[in-house]
Amino acid sequence: MANALLTTSSSLGVACSNTMHLQTVPVSAIAGGDFVRRSSFNSSFARGRSYGVLISRGRLRQEKCELRARTRSVRAVLVRDPPAVESAAGRFGGGNGSVRTVGRDDDSSAGSRNGAAVSTERTRGNRSSGSSSSGRDGVEFRKASEIMAGRGDKGKSGTSVREQEDVEAEARAALRATNVVEYDPVRLYERYSKQPAKVVARTVKILTTLGAFATDVLIDQRTGKLEVNMRKRAKELREKLTYLGPTFVKIGQGLSTRPDLCPPAYLEELAELQDALPTFPDAEAFACIEAELGRPLESMFSSITSSPVAAASLGQVYKATLKSTGEVVAVKVQRPYIEESVALDFFLLRGLCGLVNKYADLVTSDVTALLDEFARRVYQELNYVQEGRNAIRFQKLYGDRPDVKVPGIYWEYVSAKVLTMEWIEGIKLSEQARITAQGLDIIKLVDIGIQCSLRQLLEHGYFHADPHPGNLLATPDGKLAFLDFGMMSETPQTARFAIIGHVVHLVNRDYDAMARDYYALDFLDAKVDVSPIVPELKNFFDDVLEATVSELNFKTIVDGLGAVLYKYPFNVPAYYALILRSLTVLEGLALYTDPNFKVLAASYPYFAKRLLTDKNPYLRDALIELLFKDGTFRWNRLENLLVQGRKDSDYNSSDVMQPVLDLLLGPGGEELRSLVEKEAVRVSEALLVGTALQSFKSVPEPLRAFIDRGNVNSVIRIKESEEAEMLALREQVLRIWGLLRNSRGFDPSVLQPIVEVLRRSEAQAMGGRIAGNISRRLAARALQQLLKPAPTTAPTLS
Numbered sequence: 001m002a003n004a005l006l007t008t009s010s011s012l013g014v015a016c017s018n019t020m021h022l023q024t025v026p027v028s029a030i031a032g033g034d035f036v037r038r039s040s041f042n043s044s045f046a047r048g049r050s051y052g053v054l055i056s057r058g059r060l061r062q063e064k065c066e067l068r069a070r071t072r073s074v075r076a077v078l079v080r081d082p083p084a085v086e087s088a089a090g091r092f093g094g095g096n097g098s099v100r101t102v103g104r105d106d107d108s109s110a111g112s113r114n115g116a117a118v119s120t121e122r123t124r125g126n127r128s129s130g131s132s133s134s135g136r137d138g139v140e141f142r143k144a145s146e147i148m149a150g151r152g153d154k155g156k157s158g159t160s161v162r163e164q165e166d167v168e169a170e171a172r173a174a175l176r177a178t179n180v181v182e183y184d185p186v187r188l189y190e191r192y193s194k195q196p197a198k199v200v201a202r203t204v205k206i207l208t209t210l211g212a213f214a215t216d217v218l219i220d221q222r223t224g225k226l227e228v229n230m231r232k233r234a235k236e237l238r239e240k241l242t243y244l245g246p247t248f249v250k251i252g253q254g255l256s257t258r259p260d261l262c263p264p265a266y267l268e269e270l271a272e273l274q275d276a277l278p279t280f281p282d283a284e285a286f287a288c289i290e291a292e293l294g295r296p297l298e299s300m301f302s303s304i305t306s307s308p309v310a311a312a313s314l315g316q317v318y319k320a321t322l323k324s325t326g327e328v329v330a331v332k333v334q335r336p337y338i339e340e341s342v343a344l345d346f347f348l349l350r351g352l353c354g355l356v357n358k359y360a361d362l363v364t365s366d367v368t369a370l371l372d373e374f375a376r377r378v379y380q381e382l383n384y385v386q387e388g389r390n391a392i393r394f395q396k397l398y399g400d401r402p403d404v405k406v407p408g409i410y411w412e413y414v415s416a417k418v419l420t421m422e423w424i425e426g427i428k429l430s431e432q433a434r435i436t437a438q439g440l441d442i443i444k445l446v447d448i449g450i451q452c453s454l455r456q457l458l459e460h461g462y463f464h465a466d467p468h469p470g471n472l473l474a475t476p477d478g479k480l481a482f483l484d485f486g487m488m489s490e491t492p493q494t495a496r497f498a499i500i501g502h503v504v505h506l507v508n509r510d511y512d513a514m515a516r517d518y519y520a521l522d523f524l525d526a527k528v529d530v531s532p533i534v535p536e537l538k539n540f541f542d543d544v545l546e547a548t549v550s551e552l553n554f555k556t557i558v559d560g561l562g563a564v565l566y567k568y569p570f571n572v573p574a575y576y577a578l579i580l581r582s583l584t585v586l587e588g589l590a591l592y593t594d595p596n597f598k599v600l601a602a603s604y605p606y607f608a609k610r611l612l613t614d615k616n617p618y619l620r621d622a623l624i625e626l627l628f629k630d631g632t633f634r635w636n637r638l639e640n641l642l643v644q645g646r647k648d649s650d651y652n653s654s655d656v657m658q659p660v661l662d663l664l665l666g667p668g669g670e671e672l673r674s675l676v677e678k679e680a681v682r683v684s685e686a687l688l689v690g691t692a693l694q695s696f697k698s699v700p701e702p703l704r705a706f707i708d709r710g711n712v713n714s715v716i717r718i719k720e721s722e723e724a725e726m727l728a729l730r731e732q733v734l735r736i737w738g739l740l741r742n743s744r745g746f747d748p749s750v751l752q753p754i755v756e757v758l759r760r761s762e763a764q765a766m767g768g769r770i771a772g773n774i775s776r777r778l779a780a781r782a783l784q785q786l787l788k789p790a791p792t793t794a795p796t797l798s
């Protein structure tokens with residue numbers, strides 16, 4: 001019956017957020033014909049978007065729906081009676097955060113109200129829990145064990161029925177969100193250039209509010225009370241940003257994580273913008289949930305807090321219990337009219353940025369581009385379906401780590417403005433006293449955050465771009481839970497490798513390589529000559545790196561690089577700011593507990609591991625360059641990398657040096673082979689001669705006289721300085737061998753390529769004190785010995 005009512009064809013339908021009671025869905029999703037009414041849809045297309053007028057059953061209801069171009073054609077329009085805000089308010093009431101139990105719904109059609117035979121309610125990345133119950137929505141819930149086992153319900157395509165259901169549930173959520181608007185500065189211009197009164201009123205409000213604050217700070221400065229009044233002014237700024245609404249709250253949130261821009265008093269005050277913001281009326285929130293999901297509240301939740309548990313910039317969050325399964329969920333509801341509010345602000349701020357670009361010569365970055373990037377992100381955050389997808393993707397990439405938790409998404413209760421997630425019990429990372437009282441270790445949690453961030457930024461490149469302390473929870477079992485996936489970002493692959501290389505070059509004070517990295521990092525144009533940068537980098541870092549690199553804090557490095565690069569026409573792509581921000585936030589959190597915490601020291605094992613094991617040619621070449629400087633092998637660099645790399649939880653020593661070893665026998669490895677051959681001579685010399693020297697020294701004094709009148713050097717002919725060098729090299733090689741040998745998963749046979757190289761016929765030109773062929777054979781034999789099945793302890797060649 002429903003099919004007969006359809007208009008045009010498309011796989012997508014349309015939902016109108018501002019009408020709340022209107023929704024279109026695809027044919028397959030329509031089941032309850034009683035609420036599908038005759039409808040027609042007229043559309044006109046303008047600038048890739050369509051504006052439709054929807055008319056339903058005699059009663060003319062004109063609703064302007066903004067549709068995305070791709071959803072121009074509509075298949076059916078479901079019209080529901082507008083849920084009365086008052087009735088929702090009456091049922092759930094305002095309140096003080098208490099949980100109200102919602103009585104059993106006697107509306108038997110509740111479950112299929114949106115026309116879909118709902119078979120899956122949630123998509124949980126980890127699916128570790130779940131109950132088996134038969135929902136009233138026709139929902140068949142399975143036991144977690146069944147889900148985990150992915151029991152024999154694979155469809156023909158190989159996808160499990162469950163996965164298929166998830167996809168369908170997500171698609172239905174997407175249908176409820178086809179009305180989302182994307183950031184489009186041109187459209188904003190068109191919209192607001194026709195509404196001068198609105199623009200002027202808002203401009204006056206912003207200028208007077210922020211002007212009053214600026215005046216107060218100016219007076220403080222003139223009267224020498226800047227320091228004394230700092231806390232008061234910080235509070236004032238927080239209140240003024242809150243008063244100005246979501247866009248300014250977002251800006252304040254950004255500032256709250258920038259210790260380079262704000263003094264500590266401001267950082268602390270602005271941090272409150274993270275989730276202690278004014279709430280909007282619960283009645284409106286409940287009405288929004290019903291309208292967006294097309295079902296009465298009581299048909300979905302058996303209980304829901306009567307006021308929000310948290311209110312953030314774009315939405316507020318309720319804690320609820322799903323009626324169908326009894327699972328506890330977090331329901332995030334978007335603030336009303338938020339798009340209108342941010343749109344006008346971005347229009348105004350863009351105008352301001354245009355002026356800055358034009359007249360402020362001191363500002364070298366394109367601030368309009370930065371604002372556009374920021375605005376685009378804020379707009380993305382307004383689509384909760386996208387946020388749900390982000391959470392799922394995040395879970396897939398990083399949720400397998402035993403110490404990371406990501407909330408599952410309940411797609412049947414998701415739309416553009418409503419997001420229902422698994423409830424995460426935990427304490428915010430900013431509440432350090434409470435965390436410690438629970439017996440949890442802040443530094444360990446921060447370390448989990450850093451390790452997970454490094455993998456986000458540098459492995460998959462998909463990262464949480466808003467990791468403020470309000471979005472990070474410590475769970476009772478010591479895991480780190482990530483919340484709020486509205487703002488995600490990506491690091492391009494080339495940049496990921498370049499960053500790893502750059503950090504390693506920095507740690508190894510390889511300033512030439514560091515300067516060249518700025519091309520790969522996209523900071524400098526290939527035409528810019530980097531040679532003058534080298535001495536400047538050396539100047540700055542030789543001083544600050546005086547102690548050890550791991551003692552450097554992140555801010556010093558960033559400031560140092562900034563000071564050097566400032567003089568050159570450099571440009572920092574937006575994602576670097578986000579990367580720096582996420583690591584700075586984590587470093588800041590750790591500093592509260594341990595003032596000596598250094599993010600670089602905590603991250604370096606990851607960098608070392610990547611460099612030692614990654615097969616990417618850029619990283620492999622960076623490793624070779626690092627190890628073979630001016631034709632000699634730098635054993636101390638290798639030792640340092642091994643010492644650091646094995647601290648990484650994912651370190652597997654059988655992968656170590658694999659990229660280099662692979663190259664060694666390959667067609668492009670000639671240069672490397674000759675370096676290895678040369679080094680093999682040096683090492684075999686050091687091992688053999690060093691062993692002889694040591695053996696001689698272990699001979700009792702009186703007996704030494706028998707060996708060439710007590711002077712071993714007369715046998716081996718060696719200077720004292722060379723002897724010291726040789727013994728040091730021998731010690732180092734044995735230490736490195738020990739590091740490898742004692743590492744988890746090390747298989748000595750992986751070094752076979754070195755033996756192969758030494759056996760090759762072209763490896764003839766072996767110089768050194770011991771004749772070439774002998775040296776080569778000895779080196780090969782010594783290695784062969786080493787490569788025998790592993791003894792329980794590291795071998796000593798002496």
Ligand SMILES: Nc1ncnc2c1ncn2[C@@H]1O[C@H](COP(=O)(O)OP(=O)(O)OP(=O)(O)O)[C@@H](O)[C@H]1O
Nearest residue numbers: 275310312313314315317330407422423424470484
């Ligand atoms: N799954 C969850 N379990 C428990 N609490 C949650 C959950 N999701 C959100 N919260 C609470 O709600 C707060 C706000 O949520 P969230 O950060 O997702 O909202 P937002 O409007 O996107 O915030 P922001 O201003 O950071 O962009 C969180 O800081 C947390 O206290």
